[in-house]
Amino acid sequence: MTAINTPGFMDQAECLYDHQTVCASIEVLAASLNHDFADKQPVVLVVMTGGAIVAGHLLPQLSFPLELDYIHATRYQGKMTGEKVRWLVQPQISLIGRDVLIIDDIHDVGLTLGEINSYCMERGATSVTSAVLLLKNHPRKASVPCDYHALEVDDRFVFGFGMDYKGLWRNAPGIFALPKA
Numbered sequence: 001m002t003a004i005n006t007p008g009f010m011d012q013a014e015c016l017y018d019h020q021t022v023c024a025s026i027e028v029l030a031a032s033l034n035h036d037f038a039d040k041q042p043v044v045l046v047v048m049t050g051g052a053i054v055a056g057h058l059l060p061q062l063s064f065p066l067e068l069d070y071i072h073a074t075r076y077q078g079k080m081t082g083e084k085v086r087w088l089v090q091p092q093i094s095l096i097g098r099d100v101l102i103i104d105d106i107h108d109v110g111l112t113l114g115e116i117n118s119y120c121m122e123r124g125a126t127s128v129t130s131a132v133l134l135l136k137n138h139p140r141k142a143s144v145p146c147d148y149h150a151l152e153v154d155d156r157f158v159f160g161f162g163m164d165y166k167g168l169w170r171n172a173p174g175i176f177a178l179p180k181a
Ligand SMILES: O=P(O)(O)OC[C@H]1O[C@H](OP(=O)(O)OP(=O)(O)O)[C@H](O)[C@@H]1O
Pocket: 047, 048, 049, 050, 051, 073, 074, 075, 076, 077, 078, 082, 104, 105, 106, 107, 108, 109, 110, 111, 112, 113, 163, 164
């Protein structure tokens, strides 16, 4: 395998969803959210860092009034297996009495979204809804499911469209995986 820090690395990665397919799936997700949030004025919390790119594509397609903030919670930190969730930045907007919409790149085990859900409810949110680009299918799920997802992937480590592989390639234009051995 070509070194990860060379452009040639991407030639060997397996493309699971190309840019066009990812963008089309985000359009469908936006349509669902526009229907379901039409009469709400949610606080949207983007989960950094991975949620940045999906949020950048999704938010301009949302047609309801919203307030935007972000949180930085991480449990993988450049690795391929997660540990406990570390909070780096908490939201600045009050969540009391608010409908909260969380945007993230992937629901894997679900521990990150579970912890963010609890955090928002403890701070007085009326409801917490989560929307992710990718739902990873496997039997190791924590108890909190995500409410909306745009695409599904098998149980492989994926990167691109916001998600990193060893800290790199969040900028890859679709969803990629390492080639199967
Ligand atoms: O469902 P889980 O198993 O909890 O994993 C999902 C989380 O993992 C990734 O974040 P990561 O900790 O890698 O931080 P990052 O967003 O900075 O990449 C991703 O952005 C989700 O927030």
